[in-house]
Amino acid sequence: MARQLLSLLLLLQIIIATITLFRSLAAVDAFVPFVARNIRFSASKKMALSSSSQQHQPTVNTSFVSFLESTAPASLQSKDVKRINNVIIGNEAGDADSIISALTLGYVTSFNNNSPPDNNTVQVPIVSIPRAEMELRRDAALLLDMVGINVQKLLYIDDDIVVTKHLLPSSADDSSDTLLDSTITLVDHNRLRPMFSHLNSLVTEIVDHHKDESHHEKVVADSGKRIIAFENGHATVASTCTLVAERLFQSMTDDSSIKIDGALGLSLLGVILLDSINMKPEAKKGTPRDEEAIQQLLQRTDWSSCADTVPSLMDQAALDSIFPGGRCNMPDRNALFDALIGAKSDPKFWLEMSAVNCLRIDYKKFIVNDRSSIGLSSVIITMDDLLAKDGFIDSMKAFIASEDVNLFGVLGVTFFDDKPKRELLLAGDVDSVVDSFAQFLLEHPDAADLEMVEREDCMNFSQDGMKIRVFRQGNPKGSRKQIAPLLLQHASTMESL
Numbered sequence: 478m479a480r481q482l483l484s485l486l487l488l489l490q491i492i493i494a495t496i497t498l499f500r501s502l503a504a505v506d507a508f509v510p511f512v513a514r515n516i517r518f519s520a521s522k523k524m525a526l527s528s529s530s531q532q533h534q535p536t537v538n539t540s541f542v543s544f545l546e547s548t549a550p551a552s553l554q555s556k557d558v559k560r561i562n563n564v565i566i567g568n569e570a571g572d573a574d575s576i577i578s579a580l581t582l583g584y585v586t587s588f589n590n591n592s593p594p595d596n597n598t599v600q601v602p603i604v605s606i607p608r609a610e611m612e613l614r615r616d617a618a619l620l621l622d623m624v625g626i627n628v629q630k631l632l633y634i635d636d637d638i639v640v641t642k643h644l645l646p647s648s649a650d651d652s653s654d655t656l657l658d659s660t661i662t663l664v665d666h667n668r669l670r671p672m673f674s675h676l677n678s679l680v681t682e683i684v685d686h687h688k689d690e691s692h693h694e695k696v697v698a699d700s701g702k703r704i705i706a707f708e709n710g711h712a713t714v715a716s717t718c719t720l721v722a723e724r725l726f727q728s729m730t731d732d733s734s735i736k737i738d739g740a741l742g743l744s745l746l747g748v749i750l751l752d753s754i755n756m757k758p759e760a761k762k763g764t765p766r767d768e769e770a771i772q773q774l775l776q777r778t779d780w781s782s783c784a785d786t787v788p789s790l791m792d793q794a795a796l797d798s799i800f801p802g803g804r805c806n807m808p809d810r811n812a813l814f815d816a817l818i819g820a821k822s823d824p825k826f827w828l829e830m831s832a833v834n835c836l837r838i839d840y841k842k843f844i845v846n847d848r849s850s851i852g853l854s855s856v857i858i859t860m861d862d863l864l865a866k867d868g869f870i871d872s873m874k875a876f877i878a879s880e881d882v883n884l885f886g887v888l889g890v891t892f893f894d895d896k897p898k899r900e901l902l903l904a905g906d907v908d909s910v911v912d913s914f915a916q917f918l919l920e921h922p923d924a925a926d927l928e929m930v931e932r933e934d935c936m937n938f939s940q941d942g943m944k945i946r947v948f949r950q951g952n953p954k955g956s957r958k959q960i961a962p963l964l965l966q967h968a969s970t971m972e973s974l
């Protein structure tokens with residue numbers, strides 16, 4: 478009897494030891510680098526653990542999609558732990574690059590294999606436009622839908638939780654108790670927009686590809702926290718998403734079995750293709766760094782991990798053309814680009830859109846000095862079609878008044894046989910101001926590259942209280958990234974605007 482009891486006890490001990498061993502193995506599994514983890518979601522095959530990368534990783538097990546849909550809002554709910562919220566935000570125009578570089582940088586930073594885990598900082602990417610405007614960003618909406626992200630679940634600049642949780646409080650009064658527990662990362666711009674100027678001191682990081690406006694000078698390049706890919710008047714990457722992708726690659730070992738989360742890879746790839754115009758030489762946008770990022774994303778992404786999404790904005794035929802080898806295989810970059818640029822520049826969409834939405838959809842305001850400002854809207858419609866819209870002049874007048882800018886410009890681009898054709902409209906309340914900028918663009922050597930020619934046939938759009946001048950731009954390369962610095966340069970030489 479005693480012997481039987483003894484062997485029973487022994488058996489019990491063996492069982493307990495086995496359970497403990499399995500538990501510790503499961504704990505090790507949680508240390509698999511995040512880039513590899515998606516494999517478990519998709520193909521449920523186990524990665525061999527590389528001994529160097531399994532230590533000191535945050536114990537997370539989160540895909541890009543679940544990070545976006547739950548992690549950030551959940552962290553904001555918990556009051557028990559004192560955490561620093563690092564708000565990541567793109568520019569006010571809120572194009573696909575601004576939106577998706579913020580979302581992806583938040584994820585890549587959260588699970589960076591090279592940095593020690595920072596459990597006190599929560600990355601909170603915020604979509605840099607009002608919630609109601611998301612549906613106007615058709616390329617970003619299509620891409621996010623395709624990778625399985627429900628855009629309703631993202632945080633937007635005008636959400637109550639963003640204001641009331643003191644992520645981006647609307648005035649200096651509200652921000653007093655925020656100063657210690659929030660920081661801000663700017664992506665796709667390098668100067669916090671004027672409406673948040675009371676939060677200037679919270680900016681601790683910049684990841685961008687626009688001309689450096691020399692603000693937030695406490696964020697220095699030497700620290701690696703001021704990445705601005707812009708040199709000699711040109712962006713050295715077409716997309717902020719290329720910079721995020723480069724950061725992602727740095728965090729991965731060369732082990733080719735480690736793969737990138739499918740939703741993350743496709744999101745970055747889509748935006749880089751859009752911003753580089755699929756690397757078409759005549760567009761003069763893409764750089765070797767963009768092409769390198771495109772190639773690495775194509776090769777190193779686990780496409781099977783976002784193969785189960787059921788897009789609601791794309792039909793099966795379009796999906797089949799993007800994934801000719803099946804959803805588990807590499808997409809066709811040309812088909813992906815065509816779908817995204819098609820959504821963004823769909824002529825029917827632009828012709829049907831109201832005049833004021835056309836002006837709002839891709840708008841940026843630039844501060845000249847502390848008193849004057851220039852507003853620039855980018856549109857994908859011919860100037861003739863824009864001017865022919867119902868109530869265009871009145872809508873523009875109202876928009877200029879509400880934005881309170883001294884000079885307003887509309888930069889139009891349309892594509893004929895894949896070649897961009899650019900036009901520019903300048904408008905303002907003060908004739909001499911508009912004329913001065915027009916003269917600068919037509920005659921100054923620094924603007925000669927743009928090859929501006931005035932459209933005499935548009936003179937009649939000027940009316941009492943509103944001077945309007947319209948130009949054809951010979952050089953397809955001059956987008957807002959080139960034109961804004963030139964206009965600001967001229968503005969700085971004027972007594973007043």
Ligand SMILES: [Mn+2]
Nearest residue numbers: 574665716717
């Ligand atoms: Mn950009």
